Amino acid sequence: MKIKPSYLKLLFLIFTALTSYTGNTQKHPNIIYVLADDLGYGDISAYNKNSHIETKYLDQMISDGLMFTDAHTSSAVCTPTRYGIITGRYNWRSKLKSSVLTGNSKALIKPTKSTVASMLKNQGYHTTFIGKWHLGWDWALLDPNAPEKPGWNAEDFNNIDFSKPITNGPKELGFEYSYGHSGSLDMAPYVYVENGMPTQVPDTMSGNSSKFSWWRKGPTSKDFIHEDVTPNFFRRSFNYIEEQSKTNEPFFLYLALPSPHTPILPTKAWQGKSNLNPYGDFVMMVDDYMGRLLKTVKDAGIEDNTLIVFTSDNGCSPAADITGMEQLGHYPSDVYRGHKADIFEGGHRVPFIVKWPKKIKKGIVSNEIICTTDFMATAADIVNYKLEDHEAEDSYSILPLFKKPNPKKPLREATVHHSINGSFAIRQGDWKLIMCPGSGGWSYPKPENEEVIKTLPEVQLYNLKTDPGETTNLQANEKEKVKALKTLLISYIKKGRSTPGKPQNNDAIDFEWKQIDFINKS
Structure with a gap:
């Protein structure tokens, strides 16, 4: 039987329409990972019943998705946490053993290292970075042989050639498109870099010494307006979506x-809105922009199969005037001790919200312990990619928690925390062992409070179930627990991983790593 040409044409048109239809043919979800900077656990009203900051859009995101109450960053400061998110590996396995990078620091992550971006790119994703990088990249230099400068002062940037592209940045780590700045917003140089190229050569020096709106003096481009950086990043994200x-x-x-x-x-529209202080106003502004992002996703018709994560890189900073806010009844760390930089809970316990309508029911709460290093294994699990032994060494997939948010068996064997001065803690179940006498950071007792520190026990042990505020050190009465957690921490350090798999090597260093003296004493 002959088929009429008109029927063949009709079948062809139907086939073409079906194969070109974009509504439901996308197999894998879109993934949006939003990382706030220095936002405290208690700064989102759904997390803190006594919060004085209204965050209605993030609260709505929680109502529409999954809220984690025991989520942690791998470090209590910026750069190390970002390293863990991108690589699924603890930062102290790299050469960065403490503190953070500056605006002119060289690239911390080697281009050969697998990242969540390179992995997803290889699985067919279009990958984009927008925002604060703070993982180092290699600026072009006027004199490649000149000695490196630390990057804290204006003159430290005199050797950068802003007319030439950077190297070893987001592009080399798997991001097809990138737009952002090198360090924190108070770290020069104040220059946007798009796809590896500075958007403008800085022609002025800016700095500010006001209490809240403070930034270091340094080279500044005309298109870099500090007040507009956050809105600019959101606008570009909306357009991209x-x-x-x-x-x-x-x-x-x-x-x-x-x-x-x-x-x-x-x-200006948000100044004074919180009735708290400029920090409270700023948090409300971020919340409002998150509301716009959620609406952009919905209006684009992709809400159902878009996974959105919102979290913070560490706890609230004292620069936000924590003491002043507490006097008014707002506690950025809620019931937890400490803040940014500390080994205490306030340094690394953060809000963590996930929304994915296709896979996550509304209004779910998980009390499972998770870490920001878990993102890479989760993304790999979503796209059915089997991680190699040298990839995401400290990353556990939290994908099973989207269906069963509170499993009988813990997801992670244990979690390692890190403070700004490189002090360790390890958490397993309700127990947390801190391998230093004080905060390891900026709250009392600080490492530099030597007269106080020398009177304290060398380690701290807390049961977070009965003592979430870390007020009673149990190390003297629980020596076996101290020994067991210390042994586990040492094994994680020596094995080069904390997940199952073949042992890996930590990055080679040519300096003394004082924070692991406890290994030699064991």
């Missing part, structure tokens, strides 16, 4: 905010 939604290609957007970190710069 809208454009990418028109394709049949899943996308990964890593939106790393510079806020509410200093300089604390709420726009």
Whole structure:
């Protein structure tokens, strides 16, 4: 039987229409990972019943998705946490053993290292970074042989050639498109870099010494306006989401905010809105922009199969005037001790919200312990990619928690925490062992409070179930627990991983790592 040409044409048109339809053919979800900067656990009203900051859009995101109550960053400061998110590996396995990078630091992550971006790119994703990088990249230099400068002072940037592209940045780590700045918003140089190229050569020096809106003096481009950096990053993210939604290609957007970190710069429309202080206003502004992002996703018709994560890189900073806020009844760390930089809970316990309508029911709460290093294994699990032994060494997939948020068996064997001075803690179940006498950071007792520190026990042991505020050190009465947790921590350090798999090597160093003296004493 002959088929009429008109029927053949009709069948062809039907086939073409079916194969080109983009509504439901995308297999993998879009992934948007939003990382706030210095936002405390108690700064979101759904997390803190006594919060004085209204965060209605993030509260709504919690109502529409999954809220983690026991989520942690791998470090209590910026750079190390970002390293863990991108690589799924603890930062102290790299050469960065303490503190953070500056605006002119060289690249911390080697281009050969697998990242969540490179992995997703290889699985067919379009990958984009927008925001605060703070992982180092290699600026072009006027004199390659000149000695390196630390990057804290204006003159430290005199050797940078801003007319030439950077190397070893987001592009080399798997991001097809990137737009952002090198360090924190209070760290020069104040220059946007798009796809590896500075958008403008800085022609002025800026700095500010106000209490809240403070930033170091340094080279500044005309298109870099501090007050507009956060809005600019959100606007570009909205545009990216809208454009990418028109394709049949899943996308990964890593939106790393510079806020509410200093300089604390709420726009005029938000000044005074919190009735608390400029920090409270800034948090409300970020919340409002998150509401716009959620609406952008919904209006683009991709809400159902878009996974959105919102979290913070560490706890609230004292620069936000924590003492002043507490006097008014707002506690950025809620019931937890300490704040940014500390080994105490306030340094690394953060809000962590996940929304994915296709896979996550509304209003779910998980009390499971998770870590920001878990993102890479989770993304790999979503796309059915089997991680190699040298990839994501400290990352556990939290994908099973989207269905069963409170499993009988713990997801992670244990979690390692890290403070700004490189002090360790290890958490297993209700127990947390801290391998230093004080905060390891900026709250009392500080490492530099030597007269106080020398009177304290060398380690601290807390049961967080009965003592979430870490007030009673049980190390003297629980010696076996101290020994067991210390042994586990040492094994994680020596094995080069904390997940099952073949042992790996930590990055080679040519200096003394004082924070692991306890290994030699064991």
